[in-house]
Amino acid sequence: MIDKVRRTPCAALVGATMNRMTTTSPDDLLALDALLTDDERDTAKTVRQVLDENVRPHVGQWYLDGTLPARDLALLFGDLGLLGMHLEGYGCAGTTATMYGVACRELEAVDGGIRSLVSVQGSLAMYAIHRFGSQEHKTRWLPEMAAGRAIGCFGLTEPDAGSDPSSMRTRARRDGASDTADWVLDGAKMWITNSPIADVAVVWARTDDGVRGFVVPTDSPGFSAPEIGGKLSLRASVTGQIVLEGVRLPHDAALPGAVGLRGPLSCLTEARFGIIWGATGAIRDSLTVALEYAGARVQFGRPIAGFQLTQAKFADAEAAYVKAVLLALHLGRLKDGAVTGARITPEMVSVGKLDNVRTALEVARSMRTILGGSGITIDYSPLRHATNLETVLTYEGTQEVHQLVVGKALTGLDAFSG
DSSP states (O other), X not given: OHHHHHTSHHHHHHHHHHHHSOOOOTTTTTTGGGGSOHHHHHHHHHHHHXXXXXXXXXXXXXXXXXXXXXXXXXXXXXXXXXXXXXXXXXXXXXXXXXXXXXXXXHHHHHXXXXXXXXXXXXXXXXXXXXXXXXXXXXXXXXXXXXXXXXOEEEEOOBTTXXXXXXXXXXXXXXXXXXXXXXXXXXXXXXXXEXXXXXXXXXXXXEETTEEEEEEEETTSTTEEOOBOOOOSSSOSSOEEEEEEEEXXXXXXXXXXXXXXXXXXXXXXXXXXXXXXXXXXXXXXXXXXXXXXXXXXXXXXXXXXXXXXXXXXXXXXXXXHHHHHHHHHHHHHHHHTTOSTXXXXXXXXXXXXXXXXXXXXXHHHHHHHHHTGGGGGSXXXXXXXXXXXXXXXXHTTSOHHHHHHXXXXXHHSOOOTXX
């Protein structure tokens, strides 16, 4: 639609005028790229180029159709080294956390569903196996998952256990008294990214010893993963249930390094870091698209980018983008151990997830208003980002949960129980 506007005589004149104007990108205004290392800038450039060529031209249609060629994309991202890129060994790239974050920014700048595919694969399923799994688990699954030949999912949320995972009903019991007896799993998980297409699921279940994680091949008898349809958000993402009906697993299917909720919650903290960076991509793309449109759209004889109220929205969006990037970058440096005397904590990650996602949602909505009626079409990304961010605001800890986490850290008082 922008091309059609530019083909009108008035818009062509405005385009020539804009070419004579000095413009600055959202990253350049405060020299944000100067804060990155050469490797981080190279990562961003490479990922952006691959996405611009292979994903961006198609993602709008995927969103409309409610489909995603996830297996093809997994192979593409595997070749690029994106899957589990911040993990060491087993075919993983072993990059810094900040390089992973920069990649997440580029992924979500295209679509939150694309970033979710990579995030769930690397920061939930692969991370759980990498951190808590046995050597057999790691050698069996991680190289295949890093290459994109195997897709993983992470089963924690249940129909009746969302923000309160301690109320989960999925149960794993021993079929016998010995430590080598099989496990039998029964229960259901809900809102599981990648589950309908996954080759392996990391499933969390109650046992007599507490909550345990299990590596579950999805071809196990009794395992099914029906897809959830009718979504209005994250439509370019594969979402499903996990249904476990007497799924029998060998004794060594349990993750040996995790007993209790601390295990799955640490995985969520890992994945939230990617969300913090991803939100900055949604902000940048929404702002960039609105700037381009406003420079070409003529009303009252001038481009709407020249009106005061439009520029006020742009200025607020730029300020929001800069603050979000600086917060993400600070958390990245903390996670990489690059800040002397400090280390990243779950509470810090909660601050980032809480504020960057709600800020991104506000900016996407604001930039949509600049696009007018065109902004409700698939030709422009801000409304697509906004609808995706409604999901991101909810998953991996709602806004309210993160507010309570931060509130507890500040006051020392636990408000979760009332």
